[in-house]
Amino acid sequence: MTNKDVKKATKSVWAGEKKYRVHGATQVPTVFSVAYNYDDIDEWYDVAIGNKEGHIYGRNTNPTVQSFEDKVKILEGAEDSTSFSTGMAAISNSLATYLRPGDRIVSIKDTYGGTNKIFSEFLPQLNIEVELCDTGDHEQIEREVAKGCKILYLESPTNPTVKITDIKRMVKAGHEAGALVFVDNTFATPINQNPLELGADLVIHSATKFLGGHADALGGVVCGKAELVEPIYHYREINGATMDPMAAYLMIRGMKTLDLRVKRQCESAMKIATYLQSHDLVEEIYYPGLKTHPNHDIAKEQMSNFGGMLSFALKGGMDTVRKVLPKLEYANRAANLGSVETTVGPARTTSHVECTPEERKALGIPEGLVRYAVGIEDVEDLIQDLKRALDIK
Numbered sequence: 498m499t500n501k502d503v504k505k506a507t508k509s510v511w512a513g514e515k516k517y518r519v520h521g522a523t524q525v526p527t528v529f530s531v532a533y534n535y536d537d538i539d540e541w542y543d544v545a546i547g548n549k550e551g552h553i554y555g556r557n558t559n560p561t562v563q564s565f566e567d568k569v570k571i572l573e574g575a576e577d578s579t580s581f582s583t584g585m586a587a588i589s590n591s592l593a594t595y596l597r598p599g600d601r602i603v604s605i606k607d608t609y610g611g612t613n614k615i616f617s618e619f620l621p622q623l624n625i626e627v628e629l630c631d632t633g634d635h636e637q638i639e640r641e642v643a644k645g646c647k648i649l650y651l652e653s654p655t656n657p658t659v660k661i662t663d664i665k666r667m668v669k670a671g672h673e674a675g676a677l678v679f680v681d682n683t684f685a686t687p688i689n690q691n692p693l694e695l696g697a698d699l700v701i702h703s704a705t706k707f708l709g710g711h712a713d714a715l716g717g718v719v720c721g722k723a724e725l726v727e728p729i730y731h732y733r734e735i736n737g738a739t740m741d742p743m744a745a746y747l748m749i750r751g752m753k754t755l756d757l758r759v760k761r762q763c764e765s766a767m768k769i770a771t772y773l774q775s776h777d778l779v780e781e782i783y784y785p786g787l788k789t790h791p792n793h794d795i796a797k798e799q800m801s802n803f804g805g806m807l808s809f810a811l812k813g814g815m816d817t818v819r820k821v822l823p824k825l826e827y828a829n830r831a832a833n834l835g836s837v838e839t840t841v842g843p844a845r846t847t848s849h850v851e852c853t854p855e856e857r858k859a860l861g862i863p864e865g866l867v868r869y870a871v872g873i874e875d876v877e878d879l880i881q882d883l884k885r886a887l888d889i890k
């Protein structure tokens with residue numbers, strides 16, 4: 498892109514493609530070749546050692562994958578980016594690049610279930626100390642970070658109760674303690690929030706969700722300063738959690754409508770949250786766009802819109818959930834989010850299936866909590882669908 502000031506809707510469509518559209522193709526070709534031929538042996542060497550641009554082997558780089566990386570990089574306003582086979586690979590590889598035995602990491606209790614498992618199970622095995630603070634308790638995070646840590650790892654909004662953390666404030670605390678600040682931006686998407694602009698060092702996405710947007714490809718991506726992303730790329734090229742070219746193609750195609758989809762999803766989520774708020778069967782509704790959300794003001798400050806994710810607790814817990822969810826006509830009951838179809842599921846079988854009931858309770862996740870990932874359907878139809886499903890008398 499020659500003009501960095503064009504809006505995100507334009508970037509979603511055009512960014513990161515031109516260089517890769519060979520043969521005059523109007524779409525980025527999917528290059529399935531694993532290896533690349535060099536008639537000139539010296540040129541081959543120059544590319545291999547990084548003195549010349551080009552490709553050697555698919556585990557390291559691939560043009561279709563790079564086009565996807567460039568698109569996300571431009572949307573996040575980053576200097577560099579690298580991609581992965583899944584969002585969890587992006588997270589685990591980034592952590593593994595920077596953590597060493599004896600290091601300490603500070604995070605929050607409400608990270609994505611898989612991330613939480615890395616913190617509770619795998620990092621302690623490597624003699625890495627993990628301190629998980631109450632999400633939204635900024636004073637506690639500041640206190641723990643000030644004791645010293647290598648990484649402050651954040652996610653905002655969180656899964657599934659859409660809690661908000663003040664990223665700017667936490668970045669200040671992290672940097673004062675000499676820590677790197679990582680932010681999982683999956684829920685917000687680059688359309689609604691750019692953590693690098695708020696001072697974060699690295700931004701991570703599960704591209705499987707909103708970026709791809711069609712629930713048909715797995716992927717992850719990390720963006721930040723080149724000097725920070727380069728070692729993560731190196732870790733990944735050797736350890737092998739590389740994105741597949743077909744997945745990259747689907748991501749690029751999906752991202753063309755990212756701005757369009759996310760805007761629709763935000764608008765609908767707000768209307769659905771407002772509707773659910775007034776329903777008798779709904780005990781609690783979680784959406785950062787509502788004034789009743791405890792950190793609505795922070796969300797308003799650091800996000801341009803409040804996202805397509807909301808959750809609600811139904812009166813009567815799981816018994817009610819079992820009756821209501823099967824009645825929804827326009828929703829997949831599935832462990833996913835961020836797709837064009839509305840996707841719904843209880844937290845205990847989706848984001849936090851890895852946790853025990855006790856662990857979920859400690860995280861403040863009611864057993865009857867339903868996560869509702871708004872799709873791009875007409876919002877009136879979705880509200881009618883919910884109305885029908887909630888009428889269980």
Ligand SMILES: *Cc1c(COP(=O)(O)O)cnc(C)c1O
Nearest residue numbers: 583584585586609683703705716
């Ligand atoms: C899904 C998700 C992940 C993990 O991504 P995968 O692509 O499933 O590996 C990480 N963080 C958040 C917030 C997610 O929603």
